[in-house]
Amino acid sequence: MNETTVLQMRGINKSFPGVRALQNVDFKLEKGEIHALMGENGAGKSTLIKVLTGVYTKDAGTIELAGSGEVQIHSPQDAQKLGISTVYQEITLCPNLTVAENMFIGREKSALTNWKEMNADADKLLKMLDIPAMATQQLSNCSIAVQQMVAIARAVDMDCKVLILDEPTSSLDEQEVEKLFGLMRDLKAMGVGIIFVTHFLDQVYEVCDKITVLRDGQLVGEYEIKDLPRVQLVAKMLGKEMDDLSDIKGEGGGYHGADADETVFEAEQLQSDAGIKPFDFHIKKGEVNGFTGLLGSGRSECVRAIFGADRILGGKVKVHGKEVKINKPLDAMKNGIAYLPEDRKVDGIIGDLSVRDNIIMALQVMTGFFKPFSKAKAEAFAEEYIKKLNIKTASSETPIKSLSGGNQQKVILARWLLMHPEYLILDEPTRGIDVGTKVDIQKLVLELASEGMSVTFISSETDEMLRTCSRLVVMRDRKVVGELSGEDLTQNKIMSTIAGGE
Amino acid sequence: MSNLKKITSNQLFIPLMALILLAVINLINDPGFFKVTLGTNNAGYPVLSGYLITILDYGSELGILAIGMTLVTAASGGQDISVGATIAIAGSAMLRVLCGGNSRPETIQAPIIVAFLVACVVGMLCGAFNGALVALFKIQPMIATLILFTAGRSIAAWINNNELPIVPDPKFSYFGGFIPGIPIPTTVFIVAICIVIIALVLKFTNLGLYTQAVGINESSSRLNGINPTLIKFISFVILGLCVAVAALIKVSRLSTINYSVIAKDIEMDAILAVALGGNSLSGGKFNMWSSILGAYVIQFLTTTLYKFNVQSDALAAYKAVVVILLVVFSAPTVRDYMAQLFKKVPFMRKEAA
Numbered sequence: 138m139n140e141t142t143v144l145q146m147r148g149i150n151k152s153f154p155g156v157r158a159l160q161n162v163d164f165k166l167e168k169g170e171i172h173a174l175m176g177e178n179g180a181g182k183s184t185l186i187k188v189l190t191g192v193y194t195k196d197a198g199t200i201e202l203a204g205s206g207e208v209q210i211h212s213p214q215d216a217q218k219l220g221i222s223t224v225y226q227e228i229t230l231c232p233n234l235t236v237a238e239n240m241f242i243g244r245e246k247s248a249l250t251n252w253k254e255m256n257a258d259a260d261k262l263l264k265m266l267d268i269p270a271m272a273t274q275q276l277s278n279c280s281i282a283v284q285q286m287v288a289i290a291r292a293v294d295m296d297c298k299v300l301i302l303d304e305p306t307s308s309l310d311e312q313e314v315e316k317l318f319g320l321m322r323d324l325k326a327m328g329v330g331i332i333f334v335t336h337f338l339d340q341v342y343e344v345c346d347k348i349t350v351l352r353d354g355q356l357v358g359e360y361e362i363k364d365l366p367r368v369q370l371v372a373k374m375l376g377k378e379m380d381d382l383s384d385i386k387g388e389g390g391g392y393h394g395a396d397a398d399e400t401v402f403e404a405e406q407l408q409s410d411a412g413i414k415p416f417d418f419h420i421k422k423g424e425v426n427g428f429t430g431l432l433g434s435g436r437s438e439c440v441r442a443i444f445g446a447d448r449i450l451g452g453k454v455k456v457h458g459k460e461v462k463i464n465k466p467l468d469a470m471k472n473g474i475a476y477l478p479e480d481r482k483v484d485g486i487i488g489d490l491s492v493r494d495n496i497i498m499a500l501q502v503m504t505g506f507f508k509p510f511s512k513a514k515a516e517a518f519a520e521e522y523i524k525k526l527n528i529k530t531a532s533s534e535t536p537i538k539s540l541s542g543g544n545q546q547k548v549i550l551a552r553w554l555l556m557h558p559e560y561l562i563l564d565e566p567t568r569g570i571d572v573g574t575k576v577d578i579q580k581l582v583l584e585l586a587s588e589g590m591s592v593t594f595i596s597s598e599t600d601e602m603l604r605t606c607s608r609l610v611v612m613r614d615r616k617v618v619g620e621l622s623g624e625d626l627t628q629n630k631i632m633s634t635i636a637g638g639e
Numbered sequence: 640m641s642n643l644k645k646i647t648s649n650q651l652f653i654p655l656m657a658l659i660l661l662a663v664i665n666l667i668n669d670p671g672f673f674k675v676t677l678g679t680n681n682a683g684y685p686v687l688s689g690y691l692i693t694i695l696d697y698g699s700e701l702g703i704l705a706i707g708m709t710l711v712t713a714a715s716g717g718q719d720i721s722v723g724a725t726i727a728i729a730g731s732a733m734l735r736v737l738c739g740g741n742s743r744p745e746t747i748q749a750p751i752i753v754a755f756l757v758a759c760v761v762g763m764l765c766g767a768f769n770g771a772l773v774a775l776f777k778i779q780p781m782i783a784t785l786i787l788f789t790a791g792r793s794i795a796a797w798i799n800n801n802e803l804p805i806v807p808d809p810k811f812s813y814f815g816g817f818i819p820g821i822p823i824p825t826t827v828f829i830v831a832i833c834i835v836i837i838a839l840v841l842k843f844t845n846l847g848l849y850t851q852a853v854g855i856n857e858s859s860s861r862l863n864g865i866n867p868t869l870i871k872f873i874s875f876v877i878l879g880l881c882v883a884v885a886a887l888i889k890v891s892r893l894s895t896i897n898y899s900v901i902a903k904d905i906e907m908d909a910i911l912a913v914a915l916g917g918n919s920l921s922g923g924k925f926n927m928w929s930s931i932l933g934a935y936v937i938q939f940l941t942t943t944l945y946k947f948n949v950q951s952d953a954l955a956a957y958k959a960v961v962v963i964l965l966v967v968f969s970a971p972t973v974r975d976y977m978a979q980l981f982k983k984v985p986f987m988r989k990e991a992a
Contacts, residue, residue: 483856487856
């Protein structure tokens, strides 16, 4: 280990039942360095961090720390004692205590607290780190950014050598992010090694010195920031080489009706309270388009706004050229819009209810409170779609929660197809399901489109989107930054648009 | 699935088993427990009497409350602990209308139906108050309903200036007693009407489906176009209506009211009925008939305890034992353990194979 190295992880392995989350991963952190840890979801970033902070125990590998040599970290307390501190995305402090209490809680020197001294110490530290808060202020009165900073100050005061910032900026606005970066630079000057996990590319290039990229639990490489242009970073994260130009044109015949040019849905400057910039969007009859961008770029938030799932703050929406109000999901459903949500467990399935009830749910709500389907009719609907989508279930009475992920997803898909929507939004319909079902769903999308249904398809896998979509809206940092269609629909073009910048 | 498993996994299994167990205990103790006799009451009309009739009669309020409590539990994942106090309020309002503010009127001052409708409105308003706190302001049901639980009986006393009016019309006492010439307690008919109404509502509306969906996954329900806030609110209003019907029976039994004692602790029995019916107290799927059966099981238990000469003050302690058994046996860890245990028994294994 080098003089200036503060942390060295070598050959880290970690498996969970059925998954090899980390395979032989190395990671090195220098003194006074801000080091970005990048990778798509499931790449192993959080597992690596959890191994480092003692939440998980590693299966193999070594961790060396400057001054301590090789260490075994079995618990978060161990990590803290060794000078490894973590600040998470969600604030883990106590909002009902004061700033100073939060900074010193759990590590008082004696049973009795000298409040005056504690507050003075806190104020000194806050001043040194230039954090705009007072020691005696209640934490909940501070902005989220300041709360983050207090969490950092607490970590710093515990003599931390390694500071891990796990997506600290996702709930901050631009100015707050700037303040946080200021603090990070100060700490860097003090010699603290910082590991910065984020999904925002711009932020990486603003503050970081080095980047380590993980993919599928394996180390892709460690790079100096100046040696790795954005496009290449995205390529490394996605695992696609720049000139990987395999032919991936659509397979479906497309829709050729007389009204093929009609715009089914149109949004102007639509904005919701989920933190996306106002955006324009439209889709034609029989068209398949998609939102693409890295995770957290606002893809889902856009389609949620279209469906009225989040609170709508402004903008105009037209269906078939007629202006309509869509403020809640039912409004969207009445206008022929269906939405398969991203998080199947939280927003999709109604776990304890039967497959049948889950299938008829949306159409039943549309039909009305006072017009329940007869059992025979509901059963007929359910049986029809269980056959059509080849849903593997013991019976239509089986609770949906006992089905496999792929079959659950098919049930939710059946729910929306039963509604016979004009415009179907699929948000990550293929996430976490087996390959066979993935292909089924993609084929189904193209088939539906050829019958005249408009479909918006979102997927983290660019291949899938290229295979199904004829037009892609590209997003970065919660903003629509481009639109690609025709010849431009290639991996390279998508990646360079996602990366932006130079 | 084997037949045995089919039977044991049915929700009605738990309350039915409890009922059978209680029946057997009584049969062993004194077979006379089940005797029903046709006699005459003070007024000379024929009436049925016996322990079973007592159970059917006095379990009525609980059975009616179980309907509303089941819906509230399913939709909100919490319980309304103010029903006893709101029975006092609705009952007091009813008396106020019947007696017109005069504590010893010569005749009733308004038709009984008007008084009952006023009580319904008052009960539903109380429900709406609880419902608004829970659905709109997202306060935990038990905390939200603690307000009326605490204040309810005072409000009830205040409605009648702390007087205890007595209803002079003997017709009013029919609701909690007997209609001349009919030997079956009137309450049995009232419960039957309530059950028919809720059965029709569950059959001809989507109340059941929506309530369960909201209770299981609120976020998903919303994305399916359901308004979870409204559904939760409605469940409390329906419970308010049940409270008004229960108040009618309670007040009618005495033709007057005792603010601090009327329907005391009934909220706990109503919640227990829902739990005994095998419904999860954290909301979601429910079985209405199982809850109602649960209510009568509780009354059966109470009556049995009286038969064994348990003092009314000590009742609660005995009921607590039942609650403990119930909670422990429905806990997932115990169920898993039981399942393991059953697997080891050879003849059960054959059955499963």
